[in-house]
Amino acid sequence: MSETAPDSADGNVASGTGDNSFVVVANRLPVDMIIESDGTKSWQESPGGLVSAVSPVLEKHQGCWVGWPGVTDEAPEPFRTERGVLLHPVELTQHDFEEFYEGFSNATLWPLYHNLIVTPEFNRSWWDAYRDVNLRFATEVASVAAPGATVWVQDYQLQLVPGILRQLRPDLTIGFFLHIPFPPPDIYRQLPWRSEMLRGLLDADLIGFHLESNVRNFVELCRGYDMEVSGEIKVREAGITITLPNGHSLGVGVFPISIDTSAIAATLAADTHHESHGELEQMHHNMGSPSTVFLGVDRLDYTKGILQRLLAFEELLDSGALDPKEVALVQLATPSRERIDSYRTTRSNVEEAVGRINGRFSQIGRPVVHYQHRSVTKDVLMRYYRLADVMLVTPFRDGMNLVAKEFVATRADSSGALVLSEFAGAADELTQAHLCNPFDIEDIKKAMLQATWGLKNNPEAMKERMSAMYNQVMEHDVDLWANAFLGALGALEQKHSV
Template identity: 90%
Template sequence: MSETATGAEATGTTAAGNNSFVVVANRLPVDMILEPDGTKSWQESPGGLVSALSPVLEKHQGCWVGWPGVADEAPEPFRTERGVLLHPVELTHYDYEEFYEGFSNATLWPLYHNLIVTPEFNRSWWDAYRDVNLRFATEVATVAAPNATVWVQDYQLQLVPGILRQIRPDLTIGFFLHIPFPPSEIYRQLPWRDEILRGLLDADLIGFHLEANVRNFVELCRAYDLEVSGEIKIREAGITITAANGHEIGVGVFPISIDTSAIAATLAANSHHEAHEELEQIHRDMGSPSTVFLGVDRLDYTKGILQRLLAFEELLDSGALDPSEVALVQLATPSRERIDSYRITRSKVEEAVGRINGRFAQIGRPVVHYQHRSVTKDVLLRYYRLADIMLVTPFRDGMNLVAKEFVATRADSSGALVLSEFAGAADELDQAHLCNPFDIEDIKKAMLQATWGLDDNPEAMKERMSAMYNQVIEHDVDLWANSFLGALDKSRP
């Protein structure tokens, strides 16, 4: 779908403030397209979150508020093909550098991921974070109908619930954190810890992926002498926290998942003979390896890409894996490349790829196939089907939907998953070959267990994959959205 950003009708709808359900996230699900004649248009960018929320947005005359992804550019509000109203918030280059690259991703991201790299505490970044959160909240207040429900998404917008509570006390406000929440002693290193906690505690419901995240948040609230009651529940607001002003906040575990029906539909559409031949051709082009390992990650220091490459290299070096029989495909999506820690990560990863291929590849047949660019969903699903063993080894991850996407392509129960025990998905996909991503020996052990299992005990491996497949199919993204919004509705005053 392509939409030119000139929608008078949509603009009028937005101004009227009659949207009973509003989603607010850092990014809108759109991409800017530069046409050959120099004009700009905006294309809907499909994803798990928009797929989950679109039916709810349509049902309730919903509106999605967010940044369109390009600095100093924003279309007029317009509707997607599904009828969802997209309301852009324009950010300047300064906002992008200070709010997004700075405070969000060089302060909060490393802090919330348990200090994998050292966070930077920069006061001008904080000022930008506060200002941008105010801008988002103001836009939401403009588009939301009286007594509307607002669902705020993720760490970039943690002040929005508090600001909205002040300017629109009639709203019911939910907040969901898509990344881990750190232990109290780590969170409290943040100089602006009080302001962010106050912002969160003006929500009516706060959702996390894992029980461990809820425990960390509850521990923090107790450190502030707040009253905590109830017990942790899955897909329910089992915990109640009473803020200093008497406001009660529900807290629960709501594990996010994927749009399994969309994956199944794409796989069905690509089940024809030509698609199968194309997959076999890719395999032949790789040298027809007997075992294909696959990694799919943003090129982020939390993802453990270098450690899995080092583990692969050591297995080749020891002879445990034969370089003429195996291949590793690493798809590394560019991410935050102007931040020093990300540039360093890319340099180390690409150095390792070059060294491994220099040592073990044959002319015309790399042993590591590395790609540093984004791929379409169709291409990604093709690689999922090509792989024998998926490698998902982050140091820390809120959930990791790549692991679930791979499993969802395995209706035939084939293949194996090597999964970090510190990925949120490990709580649900416990039939994977779990490993400690900080321990290269443990990664090697899990890779070999998966490899040998496929060769020597295929029936047991099918049972493991079948259990994970059923778990993912039964607990899809619709269940995540519906359970959170159902709990939020119960919290409505």
């Protein structure tokens, strides 16, 4: 893969000899490497929300997905999925992974964009790696995109790609979507490379964020650089126009992401045969048949507030507000970025709390906290969602949080309750949840008790709350998100071509 400067790109890149009219570029390619028992390696497509959202568009337009295949120092040749989507790998070395991904992306940008929950590290060699890898991604995109193609760049790992692409391929229409929060200007400006990062973003034709607050932060930042800003914030439209001194203009809008509700419905329907075998009942029995099951499903990340919800649960048990013989908390914690110090510390603190709570309140053979530090399959996750009475989603900061929406999508019968952080993007849409301040353990406790009390003493009101959230999620699915963004991008393309 080329690591030369953009202005030294070869003729093939500059002329756009690719034949893909629509290109998605993301840090991860939707593939997994499978190693057979005989050591043979193969690659298979992996499912996911973003895959579901953009696959129909990729299929319709003979599209291409550019990304890293998830392992270092090797990558498959480009190949097409069964549905005809071209997957085009970008190979990363171990050095790239450590400095671009673990370093700049997740030890610099991630904490900076999540309002400094931990202190970001500003390392110049990490920045060099970030620039190099963004150049590599952009060069690959430029080589596969047809003349006049539409390119949709995804997330914080690739914020320089729009600017590099604009140099390599000025004929392209470029959209960028940020899947995490965008911080207030005073926080963003702490980044030593703030101007270059911002220039990379502003060469897009459309930038999308989850929330109005993200757009306000971005617009305020741009005004601080004396850019012309017009229009008003709109949802699922490019309501804001930013005009640069060089005359380039771009749209900015709110495009709240959602989930593939049809896939969840299909998974639930396919799983109904398990009901006859009593698998849900068996899972419940294995927990000691508690009257109330609390559930947390998170990556093991310091932004998710897992420790605080455990401490809230512990205090409720300690005070007698919850009876350890009648309740259980299930915490599924998916491993995440485990070589980064702040993540290792988070895991240690969480697992220490789990052990202490079980030591204090469990009976032999019946833990009160059921903790699992590994991934689960989608069908198993759906069963946990259905088993839960109260879903606990309490991040300190989250761009959206699709777990909350997935849980709601499993409640066609309007059962259950959702305790949701007011700092999760989903709180803007799921207003009937029991909202809480995740930094305030007393407030988490209050929301948990409100949910359990309501389910027991006011079930009809609780059903109304869940029904409203269910309808919201089902009517605003991932297809709406993708179609709204690409529709707005297409409208800007037509406007610019006039």
